[in-house]
Amino acid sequence: MNEQQPTTIPTEPRIPATKTEPKRQRGGPDFGINASDGIVVDTKPNAALGIDIGTHTTSAAAFFDGAVHFIEPSRMRSTIYISEERKVFVGMSPDDAKSDGIFIDGIKPLLGSDYNVQVGRTTRWNAIDCMSQILSGARAYAQRQLSMDVTKAVLTVPHTFNARQRKLLKSCAEKAGLQPIALIHETTAAALNYCFENERDNCTLMVVSMGAAFLSVSLIDVHNKVVEVKYTSGEVWLGGTSFDERIERWLRQYIEEIGSSFDQTDSIAHVKIKAACEESKLRLLGGQFNRYGLPCAPPFTAKNPLTSATIHLALLRLNDLSDDKKELELKGSVFESLTSDILQNICHCVEDVSSVAARDGIKPERVLFVGNATRAPFLWSTIAKAACKGVTPDAENENCDLYAAAGASLYAALLTKQLLEWVVWDTLTIPIGVEAANGQFKTLISKDTPLPVIVHHSVEMPESGRLKLKFVQGNDVIDEIVIKDASAGLPRPRKVEAAIHVHHDGTVSYSARDLELGVNLSVDVDAEEPVLVELA
Numbered sequence: 001m002n003e004q005q006p007t008t009i010p011t012e013p014r015i016p017a018t019k020t021e022p023k024r025q026r027g028g029p030d031f032g033i034n035a036s037d038g039i040v041v042d043t044k045p046n047a048a049l050g051i052d053i054g055t056h057t058t059s060a061a062a063f064f065d066g067a068v069h070f071i072e073p074s075r076m077r078s079t080i081y082i083s084e085e086r087k088v089f090v091g092m093s094p095d096d097a098k099s100d101g102i103f104i105d106g107i108k109p110l111l112g113s114d115y116n117v118q119v120g121r122t123t124r125w126n127a128i129d130c131m132s133q134i135l136s137g138a139r140a141y142a143q144r145q146l147s148m149d150v151t152k153a154v155l156t157v158p159h160t161f162n163a164r165q166r167k168l169l170k171s172c173a174e175k176a177g178l179q180p181i182a183l184i185h186e187t188t189a190a191a192l193n194y195c196f197e198n199e200r201d202n203c204t205l206m207v208v209s210m211g212a213a214f215l216s217v218s219l220i221d222v223h224n225k226v227v228e229v230k231y232t233s234g235e236v237w238l239g240g241t242s243f244d245e246r247i248e249r250w251l252r253q254y255i256e257e258i259g260s261s262f263d264q265t266d267s268i269a270h271v272k273i274k275a276a277c278e279e280s281k282l283r284l285l286g287g288q289f290n291r292y293g294l295p296c297a298p299p300f301t302a303k304n305p306l307t308s309a310t311i312h313l314a315l316l317r318l319n320d321l322s323d324d325k326k327e328l329e330l331k332g333s334v335f336e337s338l339t340s341d342i343l344q345n346i347c348h349c350v351e352d353v354s355s356v357a358a359r360d361g362i363k364p365e366r367v368l369f370v371g372n373a374t375r376a377p378f379l380w381s382t383i384a385k386a387a388c389k390g391v392t393p394d395a396e397n398e399n400c401d402l403y404a405a406a407g408a409s410l411y412a413a414l415l416t417k418q419l420l421e422w423v424v425w426d427t428l429t430i431p432i433g434v435e436a437a438n439g440q441f442k443t444l445i446s447k448d449t450p451l452p453v454i455v456h457h458s459v460e461m462p463e464s465g466r467l468k469l470k471f472v473q474g475n476d477v478i479d480e481i482v483i484k485d486a487s488a489g490l491p492r493p494r495k496v497e498a499a500i501h502v503h504h505d506g507t508v509s510y511s512a513r514d515l516e517l518g519v520n521l522s523v524d525v526d527a528e529e530p531v532l533v534e535l536a
Contacts, residue, residue, distance in 0.1 A: 048152035048181055048416055049142050050408025052189070053134060053169075054078055055108040055212035055241070056291040057372065059405035060138045062146060063413035068193070068406045071142045075402075078134050080104040082119050090137030094271040099317075103267040104130055109213040109236065111172075112165045112476075128168060132175035139176055153178045154412040156186045156404045158214035159234030159429035162473040163508040170507070181415055183505035185229070187218035188426050189407025190370045192227050194394070196410055196422070201225050206357075206364035206387045208350060208380075209404065211371040212241045212291060216429075217349050219357045219364060226423045230362065231448055233352040234429060238345055240278070240291065240373030246338040247277040247330065251311065258325050260318045269317040276316060280309035284335045285376035307332045343379075347386035354388050367393045371401050426451050428502060432478075435470040445502060452504045458515070460493040461485050469498060471508070482524045483512045496521065 052059045060071040081092040082102040097103045107130045116124045142150045173180040187207035209216040215238045219231040262269045314326040384393040413419035433443040444455045465485040495515040512521040
């Protein structure tokens with residue numbers, strides 16, 4: 001494993017130039033997705049990166065010379081530190097950050113929310129600004145290592161990202177100087193990389209991707225080098241930090257009980273408390289790697305987790321801490337009572353997919369685990385049992401959580417025609433419906449529908465000549481569209497057909513047509529997007 005440098009600056013990353021052993025080049029028919037499906041196809045060699053941007057780590061890879069090459073550091077911290085002098089550092093360790101600066105971590109789940117942070121006397125950043133800085137850092141590392149200008153990328157997304165969040169993620173890439181030629185689910189990317197690296201042209205895989213905040217599960221069938229997603233499940237705010245937050249709640253309550261405290265405005269103190277909680281979790285579950293993908297120190301035997309973990313309160317920047325309260329023991333029995341429902345919810349998501357697969361007579365040959373949170377043997381052995389009995393778990397590979405970035409780079413190679421033969425077909429992971437002005441809701445596209453897909457919805461154009469429709473995905477409004485009737489003087493109401501186009505990467509676009517006149521109508525999309533906030 002390659003440890004990253006303690007401090008990185010987007011414009012001048014310090015990295016070694018490395019490359020993996022080449023694999024044989026594939027040849028054959030062209031890739032089976034075209035530009036009409038919403039994907040830009042480019043023929044320039046070495047034009048695109050594969051980037052797996054995570055809540056706490058970001059990995060990038062490029063495909064050339066017949067092989068996947070990881071950009072070092074292979075696990076860049078998804079952190080931003082803004083110094084008192086307003087210099088921006090990407091990938092910095094919280095141990096190197098000073099308390100008078102601003103330390104930002106864990107941004108990915110906040111994309112699409114109203115999150116914002118003050119970064120200057122008159123300026124605030126939202127989640128798009130922060131994510132774009134992280135992508136800028138990944139791009140800078142890649143340009144340094146590859147000695148070329150990197151302008152295109154394929155980005156991974158969890159199942160729980162709706163169409164609006166996917167659109168915002170593309171905006172982040174564009175703000176970082178990258179053209180997002182496609183998005184791909186983390187589980188699909190991992191499966192593609194596994195099959196390519198192991199030369200498995202035909203197999204059935206269960207892929208479990210669990211990072212800090214997202215859980216994604218897929219049943220994927222691979223036949224004649226066609227990677228086809230069959231069933232999916234996923235949850236947001238269900239991942240490694242779910243365990244950490246339970247410990248943190250317990251720890252904060254104890255700190256309050258002993259009459260101690262910490263500076264609520266000290267962002268570094270918050271990070272240190274979270275790190276201490278995570279270390280306790282890892283020691284109790286048998287994990288050896290922290291949220292930044294780095295080995296725990298001191299190391300311990302992963303297959304024999306401890307029955308208790310010690311939290312060193314003296315290292316947490318607490319106030320009024322007495323000498324006899326500098327250590328706190330978290331017993332395994334207490335940890336189990338705090339977190340037992342989390343593990344049950346994780347297993348339920350896996351069982352949702354495995355039960356549907358079993359109903360259709362499909363059994364996975366192997367379970368792939370992706371993400372730092374799955375690298376604790378106790379976790380992946382429990383999840384593997386939920387997947388189905390007798391399945392071999394692939395969790396001992398050191399770089400298993402890098403499968404997503406590698407798969408994204410392979411997908412980029414497919415789209416830029418550096419790699420042929422393989423085809424990827426994904427599905428819709430969250431159902432989409434429409435809510436009319438009268439409040440009625442109708443499901444238009446169900447979960448696990450193969451993509452791309454176009455669905456039509458017929459409604460009546462009102463007398464006003466303006467028809468407003470809300471499109472909903474899961475519990476969130478992703479777009480509000482207005483269809484305008486320009487045919488003045490003709491009788492109304494008339495039948496209008498609205499179409500929603502869901503592209504291969506889960507993003508959407510819209511069109512409308514007057515069914516009686518046979519003409520296209522104008523469609524305005526009124527999506528509320530976060531913008532940079534300027535203070536008066």
